[in-house]
Amino acid sequence: MRKLVNFSFTYMILGVASGLFYREFTKMNGFPEGAWTQLSVVHTHLLVLGFIILLLVLLLEKAFVLSQHRKLFAWFMGTYNAGVLLTAGMQLTHGIMTVLGIESSKMVSGIAGLGHMSITAGMILLFIMLRRSVGAGDQQKAPRKRAVEG
Template sequence: MRRSLHAAHVYMILGVISGLYYRELTKAHHFEGETQLSVVHTHLLALGMLVFLIVLALDKLFRLSGSRHFTAFFWTYNAGLALTVLTMTYRGTMTVLGHSVPEAVSGIAGLGHIVITVGLVLLFTLLGKRVPATHTAADPEAVAESV
C-alpha cells in the first residue's frame, strides 16, 4: 500500500511542477498558442495522483499489493504514464520554442498510451480475482456476510 501512496505523492509533486513549468516557459517566450504542455499538469494529477489514490483505497479493501499481478500493473502503468508524459512535455516544449517535432514522437506517445492501457487491464484482471462475486437477493445471509 505504501508504494501506491508514494506514487500518488510523486505524481502530485510532478503535476504541480509541470504546471509551473508550463506557465513560466510560455510566459518567458511570450507564447500564446496551443501546446501540449497545457495538459501535462492534468495528466500527471489525474492519471498519476488520482489513479494511485484510488488504487490505494482498492488495495486497502481487497489486499491487491501482495500479488505479482499488482507488481506487474504498478510498473507497467508507471512506465506507460512516464513515456506519455515525457513525450507530451517534449512536444510541448518544442512547440513553445518554435522547433519542429519529429513524427516519431507521436508514435512514442501512442505507445505510452497503449502501455497505460495494458497496465489498466492488469489492474482490472487483479480486481476481478480479488473482488468477491455478487450474491443474489434470494440469499440475504450471503449478502449480509459479504458486507
C-alpha cells in the same frame, strides 16, 4: 500500500511542478497567451493519471487487497507507471518543441502512443486483479447450497 502513497505523492509534486513549468516557460519564450501547446495538459495528465488514479488504487487495495496477486500487482505498477511517465514525458517534449517553434516528428507521437498502450495494459492488469479479488470475496461470503434430497 506505502508504495502507492509514495507514487501518488510523487505524481502530485510532478503535476504541480509541470503546471508551473508550463506557465513560466511559455511566458519566458513569449509564446502567445491562449495558443495551444501540449505543455498545458501535462499537469492534468500527471495529476489525474498519477495522483488521483493511484489514490483510488490505494482505496481498492485497502478494500480488496489487490497486492495479494503479487506478480500481477508488480506488473501493474511497472507497466502503468512507465506508461504515465512516458506519456507525460512525450507531452512535455512535444510541448517544448511547439513553444520553441521546432517541428515535431512522428517519432514523438509514436513514443507517446507506446505510453498510452502501456497505460491501457496497466489498466487491464488492474481490472484482472480487481475481478479476481472481488470474485474471491464473493465465494467466501456466499451461503452454501444444500443438495436436494429426493
